[in-house]
Amino acid sequence: MSDAPKVIDLRSGHGTKQARSWRREIVELAALFLAVGLAHLLATLLGHADPGPVVLVGLGAALIAGAAIHKRMVHRPLRKKSASLPVDGGAGAPMALWRIRMRVVERPGRLATVAGAFGRLGCNILALHIAPTGSSAITPAGCDALDEFVIEAPPGLTIGVLAGALTEAGGHDVVIVPAQVKDLTDPGVQALVLAQRVSADPDRLPEAMAELLRVSQVEWRRPGDTVDEGAELNTTMVISVNPDRALLIRRPELPFTPTEAARAAALTAAARQARYTGTG
Incomplete structure (x- = not known):
């Protein structure tokens, strides 16, 4: 057998069981003292004079009182602590x-x-x-x-x-x-799903592009159409779909990154490969 010390995991309930066993033994011992004391006291009342019964009864009562006080002191702080713990951001206060x-x-x-x-x-x-x-x-x-x-x-x-x-x-x-x-979706996985979608139905390219780049609207543009030249840097993207059509995408609150531009081009290529034709 191993001589390694045993670790009591309080979360598994072993520590709680030992504490309850210890209190039960104290109560049983106190009850034994009381029984012996009462028996001796009865014998004393019948004609014997001896302080032993009083001592035994007093000791038993003290042990019972001590066990009860210990139980209250142990459980009261635990209840207060559990009541003060936050529950996932607090009730009624979503993150x-x-x-x-x-x-x-x-x-x-x-x-x-x-x-x-x-x-x-x-x-x-x-x-x-x-x-x-x-x-x-x-x-x-x-x-x-x-x-x-x-x-x-x-x-x-x-x-x-x-x-x-x-x-x-x-x-x-x-x-x-x-x-x-939906911003928690992995961008790589999302790009693959959207590429499969436009390959099956090329007409859904604007919808898929809006989902890919987290924008509310994607507009069709013809060659030569003007765009907002006063827009901030990288907040407007024009992606050529075919010689007659392009997609205009705006996101003024968050500039586009080179990675996003590459994903948009790849999604457009998937639609083009499926013989995409814009209808305006």
Whole structure:
């Protein structure tokens, strides 16, 4: 047999069983003292004089009282503690979903610093995607990576406080927009599903493109049609479908990344390969 010490796992109930067994033994011992004391007391009342019964009865009563007090002291703090524990964000206070994008210098420990900033604010990271920055036109100042997070945050946390904490943690050009549950879908898996959809039905390309890029509307454009030249950099994308048609996609709240542009081109190629023809 092994001489290794046994570990009692309180969560499995073994510790609780031992505590109950210990209290049961105390009560049984106290009952024994009481029985012996009462028997002796009865004998004393019949004509014997001896302080033993009083001692035995008193000891038994003290043990019973001590066991009862110990039980109350053990269980009362546990009930208070369990009542104060939060339940998944608190009842009636749902967490807010945010989609966050920022440029960061990829250095050892940088991601841990950003994660620590989220943790101090009570935020939970649900998804993380790291995209290459591309040219300096896409990422001025030539930082190494573009990090995108989907997080759940306490409802009282403001965008200003969150952006300030991420900037202090090393983020640049922090953009925060509301997120949806569908933003948690893996982009690679989603792109494959949408490619299969447009291959089976090329007319669904605008719908699939809107879902891929998280935009509300995708418009058809003809060659030579003007676009909004005053739009911010990388918030408008034009994708050629065939010589007569192109798709115009706008997302002013969150600029497109080179990775997103590549996925959009691949989705269009899948529709084109299925002999897609636009009807305007």
